Amino acid sequence: MENKDKNLYRLDELSDYKIASNYSDVRGWKIVDADNRTIGKIDNLWVNKDMQRVVYLDVNVDKGLIDDSRNEVHDAIASENGREFIYKDGDSHIIIPIGSVSINKDTKTVMANSIGYNTFRNTSRYNTQHNFDRNYERRVMKSYYPENEPGVNYDSDDDTFYNRREFDNH
Template identity: 80%
Template sequence: METKERNLYRLDELPDYKIASNYSDVRGWKIVDAENRTIGTIDNLWVNKDMQRVIYLDVKVDKALIEDSKEVHDVIANDNDKEFIYKDGNSHIIIPIGSVNINKDTKIVMANGIGYETFRNTSRYDRQYNFDRNYERNVMKSYYPGHDSSFDRDNEDDTFYNRREFENR
């Protein structure tokens, strides 16, 4: 199957797209883990144009979550590349839409079954740049470590998103 150069777009990059009337626009809403600890704020939505649906929430990570981690800033990774180094600006993570519950009354999004420590240790990206499928796979392995091999065997096409973690309930 032919590989596409890009399959995901931020909703704000698609002026002809809008959120369906039966769904909430969660941009600007707070996102918390299952124990109600703040993860961050939903900055945008990642949309698959071909599938015409939201795939990921783009979350600007809360400063406290970043400060709680023991990461190193602006350092070159060592030769064996085992250490992931964050740079200033790497303050966003993606969360699959099927991994959250949306409370329209409180305007809070709750991550199901993904804890604070997992979010704290999940690699982040700089919003100025698009992420690739390798980043998506690494994030999914972080959130769902028991499914590692299933994320690796999928192709670069949209079949990657045919799993419950991407179902908008």
């Protein structure tokens, strides 16, 4: 589905883009939470083309984390119409803002510094066949950073939405 307003692309969709030489290509690396519990593996990187930078890590969630939350109804995150959701088969990916992690080049591990295992377990996932939209981004950001409410405007345009510490790639 082509969308002329689409601003986020997987890095592997952009043949003319590559990772800058001073950054690690973390695709395929393990990601852990602050307590070193496995969240999953980095599957891809989401790039904001207008800003010409990576804004999200695309994580294929570890089976253990999925099993911990399978068929649970999570009332912490509601869909836009106010109803609760249950994960569907294939919903095995989450996005993590690039500024929310640190990278250990020696161990090829990415660490989510301030987001705990239970938050990841309860965060809405998406299916790579359907990608995600801004509403999904808002739900994820509210899940990871509930303390930012109500002061953060998650409804803002791209420049404002991605111009905060959660998207700073150090």
